[in-house]
Amino acid sequence: MKLCHLGDKFISIVKNPKYGYGRNMNPCIDCRILMLKEAKELMNITGFNFIITGEVIGQRPMSQMRNTLAMIDKKAGVSGIVLRPLSAKLFEPTIPEINGIVDSDKLHAFNGRSRKQQMALAKEFGLTDYPMPAGGCLLTEPNYSFRLRELLNYNPNPSLKDLHLLRAGRHFRLSPSCKAIVGRDEKDNDNIESLAGEGDYILSVENFGSPVTLLTGDGSQDFINLAAAICARYSDAKHLPSVDVAFHLKSKKFSVTVSPATEGMIEKYRIQMPEKKKAALPA
């Protein structure tokens, strides 16, 4: 098996999809074209004859309608060589079927949004460990998409690190070039720490339960103080009038004393979907 990371090519279609977005920030048509183009390149290098995908006709409104699939194949230069075994009986035969490399009788005619047929087939094969229908692509998640849109507003060229960070913690926009990200649990804290770059500050309240907080962008004293106040607000020291917050830059360690951020400050700086902004803050 070869796993291809589409990194920068993918970021570029997410920023500017020729065929637009789905319900959230998912550029499904551009994404499918890109993946099939990559698969074709790999196919040519390795000497394989055709490509197989798990797509089902009509499963997704944007990218899996009959005409769209045909257009995607054409744009990717793979017409006739993409076998979609789950819906193959509903398409014109592909080259591998015509050539008898694939037994058409064993292919299926699944269609529509329901996953029942695929699930039944998986059961038949004894497959239980597969992603749930709604899961998978972060770009279809409203909250991730909201954060991504917000990021692109301020930084049209985000790095992979910036995109990975969108998955972790609570996010705060302190200035056009400065963000703080506060871990919600141990897993977030580990992720945030592991993603910290050279110029990023890592903050935490020592001697109390504390989230890891990453300050990225402009690390001037005002923003360090603000990030420290937000970090203190989510720590077990949040009821104290003043809190010592340690911060690290590279291997150096400093400390700052701040008052925990007020709810008003949290509301002001937090990057959150509007309806969630109204929800009560965690205790």
Ligand code: SF4
């Ligand atoms: S859901 Fe995500 S991975 Fe799937 S086609 Fe759309 S953008 Fe690509």
